[in-house]
Amino acid sequence: xxxxxxxxxxxxxxxxxxxxxxxxxxxxxxxxxxxxxxxxxxxxxxxxxxxxxxxxxxxxxxxxxxxxxxxxxxxxxxxxxxxxxxxxxxxxxxxxxxxxxxxxxxxxxxxxxxxxxxxxxxxxxxxxxxxxxxxxxxxxxxxxxxxxxxxxxxxxxxxxxxxxxxxxxxxxxxxxxxxxxxxxxxxxxxxxxxxxxxxxxxxxxxxxxxxxxxxxxxxxxxxxxxxxxxxxxxxxxxxxxxxxxxxxxxxxxxxxxxxxxxxxxxxxxxxxxxxxxxxxxxxxxxxxxxxxxxxxxxxxxxxxxxxxxxxxxxxxxxxxxxxxxxxxxxxxxxxxxxxxxxxxxxxxxxxxxxxxxxxxxxxxxxxxxxxxxxxxxxxxxxxxxxxxxxxxxxxxxxxxxxxxxxxxxxxxxxxxxxxxxxxxxxxxxxxxxxxxxxxxxxxxxxxxxxxxxxxxxxxxxxxxxxxxxxxxxxxxxxxxxxxxxxxxxxxxxxxxxxxxxxxxxxxxxxxxxxxxxxxxxxxxxxxxxxxxxxxxxxxxxxxxxxxxxxxxxxxxxxxxxxxxxxxxx
RNA sequence: GGCUAGGUAGCUCAGCAGGUUAGAGCACGUGACUCAUAAUCACGGGGUCGGGGGUUCGAGUCCCCCCCUCGCCACCA
Numbered sequence: 001x002x003x004x005x006x007x008x009x010x011x012x013x014x015x016x017x018x019x020x021x022x023x024x025x026x027x028x029x030x031x032x033x034x035x036x037x038x039x040x041x042x043x044x045x046x047x048x049x050x051x052x053x054x055x056x057x058x059x060x061x062x063x064x065x066x067x068x069x070x071x072x073x074x075x076x077x078x079x080x081x082x083x084x085x086x087x088x089x090x091x092x093x094x095x096x097x098x099x100x101x102x103x104x105x106x107x108x109x110x111x112x113x114x115x116x117x118x119x120x121x122x123x124x125x126x127x128x129x130x131x132x133x134x135x136x137x138x139x140x141x142x143x144x145x146x147x148x149x150x151x152x153x154x155x156x157x158x159x160x161x162x163x164x165x166x167x168x169x170x171x172x173x174x175x176x177x178x179x180x181x182x183x184x185x186x187x188x189x190x191x192x193x194x195x196x197x198x199x200x201x202x203x204x205x206x207x208x209x210x211x212x213x214x215x216x217x218x219x220x221x222x223x224x225x226x227x228x229x230x231x232x233x234x235x236x237x238x239x240x241x242x243x244x245x246x247x248x249x250x251x252x253x254x255x256x257x258x259x260x261x262x263x264x265x266x267x268x269x270x271x272x273x274x275x276x277x278x279x280x281x282x283x284x285x286x287x288x289x290x291x292x293x294x295x296x297x298x299x300x301x302x303x304x305x306x307x308x309x310x311x312x313x314x315x316x317x318x319x320x321x322x323x324x325x326x327x328x329x330x331x332x333x334x335x336x337x338x339x340x341x342x343x344x345x346x347x348x349x350x351x352x353x354x355x356x357x358x359x360x361x362x363x364x365x366x367x368x369x370x371x372x373x374x375x376x377x378x379x380x381x382x383x384x385x386x387x388x389x390x391x392x393x394x395x396x397x398x399x400x401x402x403x404x405x406x407x408x409x410x411x412x413x414x415x416x417x418x419x420x421x422x423x424x425x426x427x428x429x430x431x432x433x434x435x436x437x438x439x440x441x442x443x444x445x446x447x448x449x450x451x452x453x454x455x456x457x458x459x460x461x462x463x464x465x466x467x468x469x470x471x472x473x474x475x476x477x478x479x480x481x482x483x484x485x486x487x488x489x490x491x492x493x494x495x496x497x498x499x500x501x502x503x504x505x506x507x508x509x510x511x512x513x514x515x516x517x518x519x520x521x522x523x524x525x526x527x528x529x530x531x532x533x534x535x536x537x538x539x540x541x542x543x544x545x546x547x548x549x550x551x552x553x554x555x556x557x558x559x560x561x562x563x564x565x566x567x568x569x
Numbered sequence: 570g571g572c573u574a575g576g577u578a579g580c581u582c583a584g585c586a587g588g589u590u591a592g593a594g595c596a597c598g599u600g601a602c603u604c605a606u607a608a609u610c611a612c613g614g615g616g617u618c619g620g621g622g623g624u625u626c627g628a629g630u631c632c633c634c635c636c637c638u639c640g641c642c643a644c645c646a
Binding site: 012014050053054055122124125133134135136137138153154155161162165212213216217219220221224225228229231232235259260261264304305306308309335336338343372373377378379380381383385386389390392393394396397398400401402403404405406407408409410412413452453456459460463466467469470471473474475476478547548549550551 | 570571572573574575576580581582583593594595596601602603604605606608609610611638639640641642643644645646
């Protein structure tokens with residue numbers, strides 16, 4: 001039994017995330033956590049909401065609520081939806097927690113002690129009307145290059161030219177529309193990532209088994225142009241972790257907070273502390289190499305937009321602190337999921353959002369499609385046709401129908417109890433050999449976190465059940481040799497129990513439904529397949545379950561395609 | 570513009586230390602079966618592996634050029 005620490009990139013607080021966000025981190029992280037638990041490992045799975053920053057303040061203002069209240073509410077909303085998708089976090093924390101405040105300030109102090117913090121005075125656009133400094137992309141104006149009137153301060157969406165806010169003609173605040181803007185000087189703290197460059201490069205180079213997506217992005221940031229740049233870790237905002245050091249003021253940093261990218265990943269640790277406080281558990285044995293974490297394997301999941309922070313910035317924080325913190329062992333990153341020929345768009349309400357998804361179909365349907373199409377090697381695309389085909393074929397026809405035909409056949413011929421003791425004849429022995437190979441392939445894919453391949457291998461195991469039943473043909477055998485037919489069904493019922501155990505990481509509710517119907521609660525992973533296939537003894541009572549999955553009709557598909565094409569309701 | 574990743578059957582994707590007739594699922598066709606959610610199982614048709622050049626006994630797989638998509642480019646997170 002090994003110990004696995006798993007974290008999912010923490011979703012931002014301002015609103016409900018879409019399916020692309022879900023499949024990019026939380027869902028595959030959950031798959032892996034469930035799999036490792038299933039195999040008997042000790043798992044700590046942490047996620048949280050990322051609550052600081054300008055967008056949170058603006059969203060709260062728009063909602064007419066104090067930002068702390070807004071975040072608390074949205075956290076509960078996101079937690080409820082995560083529960084709806086059966087995301088099995090050990091703790092779903094908040095980056096605004098007292099634990100994270102203390103720990104973020106602690107890291108800042110540790111980094112300062114190591115000489116890795118420097119002050120930088122920079123100029124930034126200030127909106128007098130809004131009373132706040134504006135990030136570049138919160139400034140709009142006419143593009144000096146192409147004349148596009150809604151060019152953003154960092155880049156023109158029309159001609160894609162990179163801009164500086166001062167280049168814009170007639171600049172205005174995106175927030176208020178105000179043109180009362182001026183350049184002001186402001187002092188910020190920078191993390192000297194550049195000083196960590198060689199150490200980070202050597203570390204990344206040692207990670208030869210990481211997805212290319214993880215390493216290529218990291219290397220680009222490390223070596224592109226002048227190489228890894230120092231990065232500001234403070235902002236002129238009121239909502240955030242005060243830019244102090246272990247609670248002591250830092251001269252000149254009054255009224256400033258740490259920048260979200262700095263405090264958000266620290267929440268992985270602080271979230272574990274929150275968990276410890278809640279449960280009385282020991283967080284340090286997961287995170288402190290001097291307090292029991294040396295045998296922990298730490299895996300992070302994230303979308304590609306988060307890779308630089310997790311491969312460079314957060315490791316700079318960890319390594320730079322010179323304290324014995326656990327560093328990540330494996331970074332699993334994902335590309336984007338597109339929606340029907342374009343992008344998912346939060347602002348335009350394009351695509352399916354997590355709450356809407358649960359409103360039209362149970363979580364297993366989404367989990368299965370998203371995981372079996374996870375954007376691992378390239379961007380993937382969600383289409384309703386594809387979704388309908390996968391759900392109907394894989395879930396309803398292959399797995400659901402298998403469970404249905406076996407339990408119903410047994411009920412009609414032998415009643416609702418196990419009709420025999422499992423005996424392996426030639427046919428079953430051959431099937432078991434195939435199953436063993438398939439199971440090994442499934443486990444290998446899961447161990448390597450090859451999500452799509454794992455789904456493929458799992459499905460192949462389901463198909464074996466249909467192949468077996470079709471060849472054994474108990475509906476024919478029963479007419480001449482009832483004992484043999486009973487044996488076939490007993491074997492098939494036990495096979496179905498195995499499917500529940502093996503499928504649980506992907507489709508936990510359906511797995512539970514199978515187990516409930518089989519009147520069984522033995523989720524032991526089939527390390528010993530010969531014993532596992534005999535788990536349900538002769539005479540064991542079971543129930544015929546409702547159909548596990550229903551099919552998606554063409555009418556529904558068309559209706560949904562129309563409904564989610566634009567404008568979120 | 571620079572950089573990343575990709576462009577393989579109608580669709581979604583595997584394959585890539587270069588090596589027998591390029592694979593899977595879906596869709597399509599034929600057959601089998603009739604226990605089951607008009608489900609299942611078997612067999613089959615279908616690809617000049619984006620284009621062009623090169624290296625090699627041999628290239629989807631390596632090199633060069635071009636075309637096309639997606640994304641990133643550090644003050645969004």
